[in-house]
Amino acid sequence: MPNQLDCDRIPLTMITKEKKTEVLKGIQTNKSDTGSSRVQVAILTERIKELTDHLSTNKHDFMARRGLLQMVGKRRRLLKYIASKDSKEYLEVINKLGIRR
Numbered sequence: 001m002p003n004q005l006d007c008d009r010i011p012l013t014m015i016t017k018e019k020k021t022e023v024l025k026g027i028q029t030n031k032s033d034t035g036s037s038r039v040q041v042a043i044l045t046e047r048i049k050e051l052t053d054h055l056s057t058n059k060h061d062f063m064a065r066r067g068l069l070q071m072v073g074k075r076r077r078l079l080k081y082i083a084s085k086d087s088k089e090y091l092e093v094i095n096k097l098g099i100r101r
Helices: 004-008 015-026 037-057 062-085 087-097
Strands: none
Touching: 015 037, 015 087, 037 062, 037 087, 062 087
16 A cells, blocks of 8 residues: 555655745746747746755755756757747846846
């Protein structure tokens, strides 16, 4: 019989629906914008923050650290794409999310 705590746990790479909608409100260009590069960067940033908090308490979780590095790399590639298309939009996304470059 599974423990009740195991059933209620959220995987580390997932963010709650409420957090996701909160993040999307400030970054979406329109209501149906759910997959643009800037939205993907915002979601990755939130996931990176949660994983960083997890790793501050669980220093030996090397699989989570690897996942964190993969997410940071993906976010960097998306930001590079945004910068190549429109530098003004790139600066806007960086400032809204509080990412340093």
